[in-house]
Structures are given as C-alpha cells and as structure tokens.
Amino acid sequence: MNYSAKVMDHFANPRNVGEIENPSAVGEVGNATCGDIMRIYLKIEDNIIVDVKFKTFGCGAAIATSSMATELIKGKSVDEALTLTNKAVVEALDGLPPVKLHCSVLAEEAVKTAINDYYKRNGIDKVVEINGHECDGDCSACGKQH
Amino acid sequence: MSRFVYADNAATTSVSPEVLSAMLPYFGSEYGNPSSLYGLGRKSAEAIAEARAKIASLLGAKPNEIFFTSCGSESDNWAIKGAAHANMSKGKHIISTVYEHHAVLHTLDALKKDGFEVTLLEVDSEGLITPEQLEKAIRPDTILVAMMYANNEIGTILPIKELAEVAHAHKVPFFTDAVQAVGNIPIDVNDLGVDMLSLSGHKIHAPKGIGALYVKTGTRLHNLIDGGGQERRRRGGTENVAYIVGLAKALEIAIEQLPDMERIKKMRDRLAAEITKIPATRINGSMEHRLPGNLNVAFEFIEGESLILLLDMAGIAASTGSACSTASLEPSHVLLSIGLPHEKAHGSLRLTLSHENTDEDVDYILEKLPPIVARLREMSPLYNN
16 A cells, blocks of 8 residues: 555654543544544534544554544634545645545544534534545445445 | 564565575576577476476476466466366366455356356354365266365465365365465375365465466366467466476475474464453464464454554564455455454454564564554544553
8 A cells, every 4th residue: 555655644643643521522433344433522612623632443544534634623613624625634645545535535524523513512503414425435344335 | 773574474475595596597598498499498498397396296296297387376267267167068066165365266256257156165263164064065067176275364274185085076176276385284285185286486485476286187177378388288388497496496495394384383373372462352263273374363443454554664564354455445355254243354463474584573573563552442442441
C-alpha cells in the first residue's frame, strides 16, 4: 500500500487520539465486520468546537483520516465543520490509494454524525443529511453495495 | 543501528548466496540454448538434466517426472486444468478444499465456466479435513482431487497420504499444491502416493520466477503451454537455465537443512507462548499439524494493516489476513474458513520463520510487538481496558 508521507505521519503520530470526558457530542460510524469504526468526541462551546478527540479501529488510512479530520474541524464553528468533505480530508493528506477512499468518507460521516448528536442533545431541530453510504467499498462483509 | 527482522518467509525468501553463485555462470559465459546442438548449448542441456535428476532424487521421483515451470501458480494451473481436460470424457467433477491458495481456487473458478463442477470441502476449526470427508464427496464422475499439502496462512499440514489413498481407491488422480511444504517437511512422492505435486523456488531461497511440477508416470495431463519440444513436449518455452540450476541448489540445501527445523519450531513455539500472554489473543489453526516456522495469531480489537505498518516502522516484516491489506476488502478466506468472525480475522498476524532467523530475532519481535498491540488497542473504540 503506497501511502503519502502525510498519511504515514498522521498514522504514526495521530493527533487528538483519546476521549473527552463529558463531551458535547459523540459520533460513531462503521462496523467491526467491515474492519473500521470511527468514534469522534466533540466539546462545543458557544457553537465553536473547542476540543475534539477520536478513537478508531481500522487500517492506516482510517487512523490517518480520523486524525486529519479532527485537525480540520478543531477551533471551527459547528457550521464550518459541517462543510468538511471527504475530498478535503483526502487533499489535506496529499491523497489516498483508491481502495482507501472509503476511509475518508467515514471520517466526514463521523463528524456529521457527532454534530447530529449535538443538535439532538441541545434540542436543535436540525438533522444533517448523511449521504447514506458508510463507505465507498464493495465488501460483501456488510452486505451493502455502496 | 536499527534492526531488521524478516518474519514473512511464507511470502517469499531471500535468495541464498550458494544458490546465487550456482546460477551466475548461466547469466555469463554459459548462455547457450539447451536445444542447440553445439557444445555451448549442450552444456546448458546438461545443467538442466543434472538439476532435474537432483530434484527428482530429493523428492523420490524419476527425472522424467519433473517438469520445470515459471512459478507455483503455473504448476497449479497446469496440474488442475491439464488433468481436468485430459479426463473430461470420464466426468467433470473436481474436489478441493475451501482454503486452497488462490492459484488453485481461481483455476477451479475458471474451470467452472467450462462446465466443470467443483466441490470444496470445509475445514474444521483447526484447519483440518478428514479422509472420511473426501470419501463422502467422491462421485462416479469425479476426475480429480486437488488439496494443498500445507496451508500458506495458518500452516496446517493435511494428511495427504491418507487423502490420496481415498482418491486412488476410487481411481481418481490426486494433485497436491506443496508450495509451502517443500523444504519445510520431508517429502517423498512415492510414500505420499500423489500423482502430481507443485513446488515453487522463491519459498525455499531460490529466486522468484521458477517452479516445478512432479507428474507421476502414466498421469493423464494436457499441456498448458504449447511450443517447442522443451520439457519433453509438455511445456514449451526455452528453459530458464540459471533459475532451474538455482532451484535444484535451493532444494538440495533445504533438504540438507531439514534437521534445523527443530530449532525453527522451538523459536516459533516461544513466539506462540509469549504472544498468547497478550490478553484477547488466539492462535489460528492447529499447533499439532503445522509447518514448523508458521505462527498465525489474532488480536482482538485491532486491525491488521495498522499492525503491519507499525511493525514495519519497528523493522519487522510480517503479514496479515486483514481485509484492509487487500484490494478486495475481504478478510482472508483461510481465516474465515476456520470459523473466525470477520472482526477477528481483521486483527490477524502471520509470522513465518526460516533458518535465517535467530533467537535474537524472536527476542526483538517479543520486545516490539506487545507495545504495538497495546498502542493500537488504546486507540480502538472496541477496547475497554
């Protein structure tokens, strides 16, 4: 697997690993059968993501995209974080092998799932559309054709 | 000085210096075509004849029963397609196992498109199958049984002699893919009673790009590569003289070194004993019926590609059956076949030792591996201390 130097850096030295005590929101996507799960914790104050942590079960790309996604939304407003796309994560990592693109989708969806949790916890009547795909892969493990 | 430990000898092996030096003349002054009539050509022909005789005697075969190919996959393709097509007037049913190498499974898939029917026997949780299972699966139209001698991922050694006896009782020819077994356990084709056996050079310290197929005299087999009169008109193409010489040398050394397998097994057993002290870790496959250098373990809560990358950074080369390490996004069919759920198959690690490994290598793996597993578990949402 040919990963960029950036991917290897974020895999070997992932930023923001861990949990947040009393988080404002948590989002988890993926499943163990497919081989990747991402859980993102957010601490939100005055609509600003003041802290973010993640825990990921998955390959090098899954860990690196989690790390990069958390870096990209840290300090941003909730609305800004919602504009994060998987493409932006891939670009920030100087690219991913095609077979690993689904990991970046997972990272985008983990952020959006966490923000939905934030809306729900705070009685905000909004739901972020998550494209309905958890990954771009075509693995019979989870029985879906994404 | 950072250390490098190569623990992926089931993937490939280094070319040994003795093998390389045996080959070198055939890249230099001895470049003749073995089919040429003059002295230079004859020298190449003699080198091939000598290599063939040596390999035959090391396997208990006759020289004219050894055919050189380009790799283990070619040998597997030839044996299966060649025997299937040569026997199709008698029937179109072939029996194999679910956990064969893809060189066998995908060859069988190709035959299915030609109207052949394939029964794949399930293996048990240890990776074993029984002669009784084979007995039950044989039908009047069965024309070939193809079963691997030793599994490439979990190292399980199948009872090939007993299985071949069952096939022969029904007059069905028996082929074994022995790519992982040759050079690791003693092999005598007559004692085993197989009709065909494939082997590969790069698993036994010869280069990549050379293999062989043993074909017992009288076995019905169509050609795979038609061409000139090489390999007794069975396999066309100008012979790869240097590599053929290298293969013979490598096999000779491997057989000489078989007693060293006891040392390799002890190193493997120490790895197994220490690694399984890590909580939520299991050994995949039988420890009793297993290649001496093979260890395959599954660590819960972590994913194999991450593990391999971190081991690589620590200077350890190993492999995994995780889906994330493959283009298919499917975990190892071998690990699934012995009943591992997907999430555990993702966290598998294969370490395969050769005679080049030392006790210091084992110490080094045991020093580096547990903290890497702990680090990935710390990062994993599935792991709760």
